[in-house]
Amino acid sequence: MTVHKEEKIWAFFVLGMVVVFLGALAYAAWGLGLNTPYTVQQIPAEKTLEVFKPSVDCINPNVKRVENNIVICEDGRYYVNIVGMRFRWLPSNIVLTNPKEVKFRITATDVIHGFQIAGTNVNVMVFPGYIAEITWKIPPNLPAGKYLIVCNEYCGAGHQDMYTVMEIRK
């Protein structure tokens, strides 16, 4: 059972790559805080909108201001409660002013959906019966403007219509 020398070198190189990449991923997750979604709260799916209201709010209520029906948090730290249902996202007109950190809490009333802000790394599965919480730390160089929010998990014949536009103002 001979193994050629070149093959051994290649195998060690591949294993080395595995170690380096896994190390980088672990560092990003636990060193830099860029981890995968985890937190949930369970709620009865049939009662979703009774116990969980779609809204934009502030993590620190002391810095909250409301102008023209738009919630502004002076410290840029927002809570956004999102409910997905066939075939729309509520709230459908999210405006964030100078956001630095956004905690999304997301659930669905009916079937599995996928919440994604297109072109960013905000991408999470949305389950009926579970409220998912993720924290988006906005990159400082993310431009102000309009962002497409899509549903990226098949949810029925209107799946393609389940989108909205979010605005980031700076």
Add this chain to the structure above:
Amino acid sequence: MATTPKYLWEDRFAKIAILFSFVLLALGSLFGLVQALARMPGALKALGLEGVITPNLYYMGLTLHGVANAVLFTAFFIMGLAVFVVTRDLGINLHGPLLCLACLLAVGGTLVAAVPILLGQATVLYTFYPPMSANVMFYLGLAVVVVASWIFAAVVLYGIYKWRRQNPGKEVPLGVWGVFTTIMIWLFATPPLAYEVLLLLVPMSLAGAPVDVLEARLWFWYFGHPLVYFWLLPAVTLWYVLLPRALGVEIFSKTMAKVAFILYLIFSTPVGLHHQYVDPGVHPVFKYLHAALTYLVAVPSFLTAFNIIATLERAGRARGGKGLFGWITALPWFKDPVFTGLAISIIVFGTGGFSGVINASFQVNYVVHNTMWIPGHFHTTVGTGVALSFLTASLLLIPLLFGRQILSIKAVKVAFVLWFIGILIFSVGGYISGLAGEPRRTYAPPYLNGVQLTGVYLLDLMKSAASVAMGGALMFWTGGAILLATLFFSTLFGKRVAFSGEVKLSPEPGPATRLDNLKLWIVIGLVLIVIAYSLPAVEVYSQGLSPAPPQPP
């Protein structure tokens, strides 16, 4: 008659399985065309097809595309190929009546599941996530196919076991290594799927029982990842066994080929959480464990790449290729269609392997999950690496099993060119539009068709990349259609040809090595599965389930 009288039952099984697989691929791929047109921005409107290709038809077709192509074409072809390889490599007969039963159940189950799909009562896609609920016959039909596959697996494994008992001290031939690991991976993978379908989804469909979606996904993806190795390993077996034979050389390293099969066997199942990185409710540490194991299951693919390229180098130099790259041009590109088809499959699979490593990369997965990146990825791996290898092998299986010549090798070569260029364009276009955020599994999105959204982040890039990608898809589709049609009609109308004598596949087996201790690898595989899955299972069940009521598709 081409079938050796010695293998009457086995060859009948193989022929039915392979022919049926072609029919399934044709049906599923028909809807691939529908998908390409719907996802090319503006195409449906320009062609006046908006009223014909409706969302309902699209999603029904998408379900059929996934079920027929990804699950059934592959399973039937693999069963046929496995029986052919095992009989010729070991010179044994298999249990005819049980093979017959497996065949009837598999075909029957398929037809039963097809009816609700075609009637629009099972538009749940091939992943059928609850609480979307399909007609119960969809689930039962697929369950019957799985039971048929277990009967088939028992027949083949028993044949291998009998041969080993009669040939102690002999190593397992390489082709049989491939069949063995393919079947073992399938047997590791399917029990939780049976649990999900029979104990969660059938009660949901029949009695309206609510289902916890996280639990269902945990067990579906337990099955869903080894499923891709069930697809890949037969193709890898063709690369290790058929490719050297077609080129008239020996595989560079039989030993490392076996090592690769062993690593695939033990690492293909305990990795399913990498399909659930962005699922809430599962601890990141468990997801990371699966990420690490996924990187380990990438290792045998890297080893395979080395082994195959070294084999090709040997073949090129044997044909007079000199210098650092002369061996590449010396290979019989387009002169030998079997070599060409397998080489294209390997190259395209390689690109898909790299995108797969990105998918596996834990939080990097955020930027690709459920976007068009994913179809870009898997049409290179299963869609080309596996499917094209199977169709290329059919260039030999059709004369050997059906006794018919291929109608037109020229058509096959044209198909190869269209397929190769088309899939590269489709995949790269999909990668880019996916990174811009274009979702997968979606009918013509309004924001790419008709609804003008101005100033939206990366939307223009998404639109351009989607257009290019679908152009590639149409090319790839055309190549596939030409190839499949040529093969299918060759089985019916090809010039008759007869073979006498033995078919030699794997290299002659030598004495058994330490690697041929198959039981050890099965045990290690099971231990890893128990470790990798007991952790998230305990978490999901101990945090309590939150079942959601069923919804129509």
